[in-house]
Amino acid sequence: MLNAFLRTAVGAGLVLALAACGGEPTESTAGGGAAAGGNTIKVGLLHSLSGTMAISEVTVRDAELLAIEEINAAGGVLGKQLEPVVEDGASDWPTFAEKANKLISQDKVATVFGGWTSASRKAMLPVFERHKALLWYPVQYEGLESSPYIFYTGATTNQQIIPGLDYLKEQGKTKIFLVGSDYVFPRTANKIIKAYAAANGMTVLGEEYTPLGHTEYSTLTNKVVQAKPDAVFNTLNGDSNVAFFKQLKSAGVTAESMPVLSVSVAEEEVTGIGVDNIVGHPVAWNYYQTTENAANSKFVAAFKAKYGDAKVTSDPMEAGYNAVYLWAEAVKKAGTVEVEAVKKASGGIALERPEGLVTIDGETQHMYKTARIGIIQPDGLIKEVWNSGEPIKPDPYLKSYPWAGSLAS
Amino acid sequence: MTATLEKPPVTEAPVKEPRDWRGPALFALVAVIGLVVMPLVLEPFRLGLLAKYLTYAIVALGIGLAWGQGGMLTLGQGVFFGLGGYAMGMHLKLNDAGDGLPDFMVWSGVETLPALWEPFRNPVFAIAMVVVVPGAVAWLLGTLVFRQRVRGAYFAILTQALAAAMVILLVGQQGLTGGTNGLTNFFEFFGQDVAADSTQRGLYFTVAIVLGVLFLGAWQLQRSRFGRLLLAVRDGEDRVRFLGYNPATVKTITFTLSAVMAGIAGALFVPVVGIISPALLGVVPSLELVVAVAVGGRFALAGAVLGAVLMGYAKTYFSEELPDAWLYLQGALFILVIGLAPKGIIGFFRRKDVTA
Numbered sequence: 080m081l082n083a084f085l086r087t088a089v090g091a092g093l094v095l096a097l098a099a100c101g102g103e104p105t106e107s108t109a110g111g112g113a114a115a116g117g118n119t120i121k122v123g124l125l126h127s128l129s130g131t132m133a134i135s136e137v138t139v140r141d142a143e144l145l146a147i148e149e150i151n152a153a154g155g156v157l158g159k160q161l162e163p164v165v166e167d168g169a170s171d172w173p174t175f176a177e178k179a180n181k182l183i184s185q186d187k188v189a190t191v192f193g194g195w196t197s198a199s200r201k202a203m204l205p206v207f208e209r210h211k212a213l214l215w216y217p218v219q220y221e222g223l224e225s226s227p228y229i230f231y232t233g234a235t236t237n238q239q240i241i242p243g244l245d246y247l248k249e250q251g252k253t254k255i256f257l258v259g260s261d262y263v264f265p266r267t268a269n270k271i272i273k274a275y276a277a278a279n280g281m282t283v284l285g286e287e288y289t290p291l292g293h294t295e296y297s298t299l300t301n302k303v304v305q306a307k308p309d310a311v312f313n314t315l316n317g318d319s320n321v322a323f324f325k326q327l328k329s330a331g332v333t334a335e336s337m338p339v340l341s342v343s344v345a346e347e348e349v350t351g352i353g354v355d356n357i358v359g360h361p362v363a364w365n366y367y368q369t370t371e372n373a374a375n376s377k378f379v380a381a382f383k384a385k386y387g388d389a390k391v392t393s394d395p396m397e398a399g400y401n402a403v404y405l406w407a408e409a410v411k412k413a414g415t416v417e418v419e420a421v422k423k424a425s426g427g428i429a430l431e432r433p434e435g436l437v438t439i440d441g442e443t444q445h446m447y448k449t450a451r452i453g454i455i456q457p458d459g460l461i462k463e464v465w466n467s468g469e470p471i472k473p474d475p476y477l478k479s480y481p482w483a484g485s486l487a488s
Numbered sequence: 489m490t491a492t493l494e495k496p497p498v499t500e501a502p503v504k505e506p507r508d509w510r511g512p513a514l515f516a517l518v519a520v521i522g523l524v525v526m527p528l529v530l531e532p533f534r535l536g537l538l539a540k541y542l543t544y545a546i547v548a549l550g551i552g553l554a555w556g557q558g559g560m561l562t563l564g565q566g567v568f569f570g571l572g573g574y575a576m577g578m579h580l581k582l583n584d585a586g587d588g589l590p591d592f593m594v595w596s597g598v599e600t601l602p603a604l605w606e607p608f609r610n611p612v613f614a615i616a617m618v619v620v621v622p623g624a625v626a627w628l629l630g631t632l633v634f635r636q637r638v639r640g641a642y643f644a645i646l647t648q649a650l651a652a653a654m655v656i657l658l659v660g661q662q663g664l665t666g667g668t669n670g671l672t673n674f675f676e677f678f679g680q681d682v683a684a685d686s687t688q689r690g691l692y693f694t695v696a697i698v699l700g701v702l703f704l705g706a707w708q709l710q711r712s713r714f715g716r717l718l719l720a721v722r723d724g725e726d727r728v729r730f731l732g733y734n735p736a737t738v739k740t741i742t743f744t745l746s747a748v749m750a751g752i753a754g755a756l757f758v759p760v761v762g763i764i765s766p767a768l769l770g771v772v773p774s775l776e777l778v779v780a781v782a783v784g785g786r787f788a789l790a791g792a793v794l795g796a797v798l799m800g801y802a803k804t805y806f807s808e809e810l811p812d813a814w815l816y817l818q819g820a821l822f823i824l825v826i827g828l829a830p831k832g833i834i835g836f837f838r839r840k841d842v843t844a
Contacts, residue, residue, distance in 0.1 A: 129815050167811035172670065173763050174807075177537070181808065184533045198669045202763050205673040209683040223595045261659050262668040263595075270597055290656060291668070486597075 119162040120155075120416055122147070122403075123182035125193030125203075130170025131292060131317060135395070136195045138347055139217055140165065142396040143192050145385055146403035156407045157414070164188055172202035179206040179214070189416035190215065192402050195395070197221060197263045204229065213418050215406060217399035219342065219364070221267035222475040223486070228418075230425070231445045232398040232405065232437075234365050235475045236271055242450035243312070243340050243363035244275050246465055252309035252338070253281045258299065258323070259314035261288040268314050268342070271477070271486060278482030284308045289315070294322040300330050303337075311339040320344055324356040334359030334454075345393035346461060354459045364394040365448045366434035367461040375433035391459070392433075401432045405439060405446075436470055445473030514790075515703075522696045532685045539692040539760045541800030542699050544777060545793045546753035549699070550746030551781045552792030553706055557715065558742045559722030560639070563774050564647030565750045567654045568622035570769030572751030574658075575621060576758040577671035578605055579614035580682075584675045590666075591673060598663040605664075611678065618755040619748050626747030630740030637736075639725070648771055655770040670765025677759045688760070695756050699793070702749055706789050709745075718742055783825045785832025794833060 124143050126136035147161045155161060164186045166178040175194065182188045183206070190213040194200045197220050207214045207228040219234040247255065257272060259265025269286055276283050284306040287299050300323070303311060315323055320341070327339065340361045346368050349357060368379055368391055378400060382392050405428060410416050413424035426441020438447040447470035453461035477483035526538060547565050554560045581590040582605065588594075589601060608614045629650070633643060658665045665671075680687040709715050720728050721735045728735050758764050767773070777796065784795020802821055806814035829836045 128811050165811050167807050167814065169807065171767055172668075172672075172765050173761055173768060176672075176761065176763055177540075177804075178807075180533055180536075184531075196668075198765065198767075201669045202672050202765070205683070205762055221595075263662065266662055266667070267595060288660075290659065 117159075119160045120157070121162050121164055121186055121188045122406075123179075123186065123188040123191035123193065124163050124165045125168055125175065125178050125182060125191055126195065127170040127199075128165075128167040132168075132170040132195055134351070135317070135347065136168070138390075138393065138396050139195065139399040141386055142382065142392070142400040143217075143403055145382060146400045148385075149381065150403065150407050156410050157416070161407075168193065168199055172196075172198045175199040176202045176206050179203045180210075183207075183210045183212045189213075189410075190406055190418075190421075192217065192399060192406075194218070200224075200229070201263075211418055213406075213421065215399075215402035217402050218395045219398075221264045222271075222477065223267065225443045225445070225475050227422070227444070229444065230402065230405070230439070231443075231473075231475075232402040233395060234448055234450070235445055235473050236268065237474045237477060237480070238365060238448045238450050238471045239342055239363050240268055240271060241275065241480070242467055242471070243342060243361075243452065244272065244279070244281075246361070246363070246452045247310050247312075247340060248279055248281065249465075250310075250338075254284055254307075254309045255281060256284050256303050256306055256308035256311045257286040257314070258303065258311055259286075259288050260291050260293075260316045260319060262291060262316075264316075264343075265314035269312075271483065272312055274482050274486055275480075289319060291316060291319070293319050296323045296326040299323075300326040300332075303327075304330050304332065308337065311337060313339050313341040314343060315341075316343045318351070320348060321352050321356075324352050324360075328356050334361075345395065346391035346459065347393045347396075349455055349459050349461070350391070354455070354457060357455050358457050359454060361452055361454055361464070362461060363450065363452050364461075365451055366394045366397040367451065367453050367463055368392045369453075369460050369462060370434060370451070372431070372433065372435065374431050378433040394434075397433050401430070401434075401437060401446075404430060404432070405437070409439075438470060440473050443473050443475055445475055447472055519700055522700075523693065527689065527692065532688060535692050536688050536760060537800075537804055538797075539688070539695045540757065541797045542692075542695045543753045543757040543760060544780070544800050545796040546695075546699050546702060546756070547750045547777050548781050548784070548792040548796035549702055549706055549789060550749035550753075551778060552786060552789045553709070553749075554743055554746040555778070555781065556786035556788070556792065557710060557722065558718050558739060560739060560743055561641075561644040561778070562647045562743070562746065563644050563771070563778060564649075564651035564654075565746070565777055566651050566769035566771075566774035567647075568626060568747040568750035569754035569757070569773075570654060570658070570764065570766075571622045571625065572618045572754030573758050573764035573768070574665070574671065574754075575608065575614055575617040575751075576755035577674075577764045578608040579611060580674045580677065580758065581671055582609045583611075584673075590671075592666040592669060592671070593663060596663040596667070602664055615755070618751050622747040622751030622754075623744050626744040627740060630743040631736075634736035634739045634743075648774070651769065651771050651774050655766040658766040658769075666765070668766060670763055670767070671758075672763040672765070674759065674762055682759050682762065691756070691760050695760065698752060698756065702752070703789065703793065706745075710789065714738070714741075779822055781832075783822060783832055785829075785834030785836075787831060788834045791832045791834030798833070 124140050126140045127133050128137055144163060147163050151160045164182060166182060168175040168178060182191050192215045194203060194216045195218050200216055203214060204226050214229045215232060216229055217232050219239050222236040257269045259269060273283055338361055342363050344362050379392050383390055408428050409421045409425040413420040425439045429436060429438040435449045440447060449470050450467040451463050452465040453463045456462050477486060547569055551565055554562050659668050674682050676682060677687060717738055721738050725735045780795040780799035781792045783799055785791025802818060806817045
C-alpha cells in the first residue's frame with residue numbers, strides 16, 4: 080500500500096519538476112531583451128556561492144549588491160533601476176563559463192560583475208569575447224592579459240607585487256623565499272618576482288608550491304627556516320594560509336625575525352587565520368578598511384549597516400563595489416548600456432572611491448590605483464605603513480620595466 | 489554508499505521469450521525526441537547544455553556497463569574523460585595557435601613546443617588518441633589489478649586515487665597542461681567557428697548520435713554471451729573461474745570499453761563546453777557521475793543515461809533558480825531517489841526486478 084502510494088507521489092513529483100523546467104525557457108525569452116527596455120536594467124552577478132571559494136566570493140557579491148542598492152536609491156541609471164541577476168559559479172571554472180553564457184544569452188544582462196580566481200576569469204573570457212559582452216573582474220591578478228571585453232578593477236602586478244618588492248628592498252630584505260599555491264597566479268607572480276630580484280640585486284633562496292587547499296606545512300616551514308631568508312613572499316590562497324602561519328609561529332618565526340609579505344591575505348582572511356598567528360606581518364593591497372577618506376567612511380558604515388557590525392571590508396570587496404559605480408558612470412556618460420558605447424565612454428572616467436582616486440585607463444581597461452603596504456594589527460585590521468603617493472598607471476604586460484622584457488613576449 | 493553494499497538481484501537463467509518490442513520502441517521514441525523535437529524546441533544556449541548532459545550520459549553508459557553489469561565500482565572515470573578531453577583540447581589549441589605557441593605556454597614561460605604536443609597537430613592522430621590513450625591506461629590498470637583479484641572497495645579506492653593523482657599531475661605541469669586553468673579559449677573546430685550556433689547545433693547532433701550508437705553497442709553487448717558472462721562474474725566471480733573462464737579478462741575488456749566511452753565523451757565535451765580543466769576530472773566529478781548512475785538505475789543501461797541527463801538538468805535548474813541553496817536541493821533529490829527506490833528511477837517504472 081505504502082509502496083504504491085510512494086511510487087505515485089514521487090512519480091507525480093518528477094512530472095511536476097519536469098513540467099516546471101519545461102516551462103522555464105519560454106519564460107526567460109519573454110523576460111529577455113529587458114536589459115535596455117522596461118523600467119529596469121538587468122546586471123549579472125557571477126561569483127562562487129558554494130565550494131571552496133565561496134567564503135571569499137560571497138563578500139564581493141554582497142559589496143556589489145550594496146552598490147546596486149545605493150545606485151538605485153539615488154535614482155538608478157538613465158532613470159532606470161538596476162536589477163541584479165545572481166548566479167553561482169560554484170568554484171568550478173566550466174560552471175563560470177556556463178553561467179556567464181546564461182546571463183548573456185538568456186537574461187540579456189547589460190553587464191556582468193564576477194569572478195575571483197584567474198582560472199574562472201580565463202574560463203569566462205572566451206564567452207564574453209564571442210558574445211561581445213562586458214565583464215567586470217574585481218580581484219588583483221597576475222597580469223599579462225588585456226581582453227577588450229573585460230574591465231579589471233583589481234590591481235595588476237605593477238600595482239601590487241612590484242610595490243611589495245620595492246617595499247622589501249627599501250627595508251633591506253634582499254634574500255627572499257617564495258611560497259605559493261600551485262596555480263596560475265602564484266606561478267606567474269613568482270616568475271615576475273624572480274625577474275625583479277635578478278635586476279635589483281636580490282636573491283631568491285627557494286620557491287615552493289603546494290596544492291590549493293593543502294594544510295600540511297611542517298616540511299615546507301622547515302625548508303624556509305633552514306634557508307634563513309630575510310623575508311618570505313607569500314602567494315598562498317585560501318585556507319592554506321591558516322596552516323602555514325600557524326606552523327610558522329610554532330617554528331618560532333616572528334614578524335620581526337622573518338616578515339612574510341602576503342598578497343592574498345586581506346581583512347576577511349585575517350579573521351580565519353587567527354590574528355595571533357599573523358599579527359605584525361606585512362600585506363600588499365590597494366585598499367584597507369582603515370584607509371582614511373570620506374568615501375571609505377561611508378562605504379564601511381553602509382556595509383556594516385546592511386550586513387552586520389562584525390563584518391569587515393577588504394580590497395576585493397571594495398574593487399567589486401567600485402566596479403558597479405564605474406560601470407554606472409560609463410553608462411551615464413555613454414547615455415546607453417550598449418557595450419561598445421560604454422567601452423568608448425569609459426576611458427578617463429575618474430571617481431573618488433574608498434581606496435582614493437580611481438581612473439579607468441581606456442587603453443588597457445585596467446584602473447589607475449594607489450599601492451598600499453599595510454601591517455596586520457592586533458585588532459585584525461590592517462594599518463597602512465607605505466603607499467605609492469599617487470595612483471600608478473596600470474601596466475599589465477610590464478612594458479615599462481626593462482627587466483621584465485622576457486616575461487611578456 | 490549503502491547502495492554499493494547491497495547484493496544485486498539474482499540473475500535468473502535466460503528463458504527464451506517472445507521478442508519484446510517495448511525496448512526498441514522506447515529507444516526510437518527517445519531518438520525522435522532527441523534528434524527532432526529538442527533541436528526545434530530549445531534555444532541554442534539550452535541545446536548546448538543538453539549536449540553537455542549527453543556527453544555525461546556517455547560516461548554514465550560506461551559506468552553502467554562496468555558497475556551495473558560488471559560490478560566494478562569505478563570512482564575514477566574522470567581520468568579517462570580527461571585523457572580524451574585533453575587529447576582533443578591539445579589539437580584545438582595547436583590548430584588555433586598556428587605556427588605560434590598556445591596562449592597558456594606563453595604566460596607560463598615555455599619557449600618551444602614540448603615534444604609531447606607536436607603529434608597532436610595531426611587531427612587523425614589526436615582523434616585516435618582520444619580512444620587509444622584511455623583504452624590503453626584502463627587495459628593496463630585492469631590487467632594489473634584484476635589478475636591480482638583486486639575488487640570491491642579496493643578497486644573503487646584505487647580508481648579514486650588515480651583521479652586524485654591525475655589532478656595533481658595536471659596542475660603541477662602548468663607549462664605542459666595549462667595548470668588549474670586547463671585548456672580553454674578555442675576558436676576553431678575542424679574549420680568551423682566553435683562558438684557559432686550552427687557549429688554548436690552540429691555538435692549536438694554529433695553527441696546525440698554517438699550516444700545512440702554507443703548505447704546500441706552496449707545493449708547488444710549486454711545481450712550477448714559476453715554480457716551474460718559479465719553478469720555471472722559480477723554475481724559469482726569464483727564460480728565463473730571454476731567453470732573455466734578467466735574473470736580477469738572479462739573484467740579488463742569491460743573496464744577498457746567503459747574507459748573508451750569516457751574518453752570519447754571527454755573529446756566531445758571540449759568543443760561543446762569550450763574548456764577542459766583538472767576540475768572536470770577529479771574525485772568530485774567522477775563521484776557525481778556514479779551518483780547520477782545510481783539515481784537513474786545502475787542495473788539498466790537506460791537508467792545510467794537517464795540518471796546523467798536528469799542530474800545534469802537538475803544541477804542547472806536548481807542552481808539557476810536558487811543560487812544560494814541549490815546544493816542542498818541536489819543532495820535532497822539524491823537521498824530521496826535512493827531512499828525510495830534503491831534501484832534508481834528506472835527500477836521505479838518496472839514491476840519485476842531489473843537485472844539487465
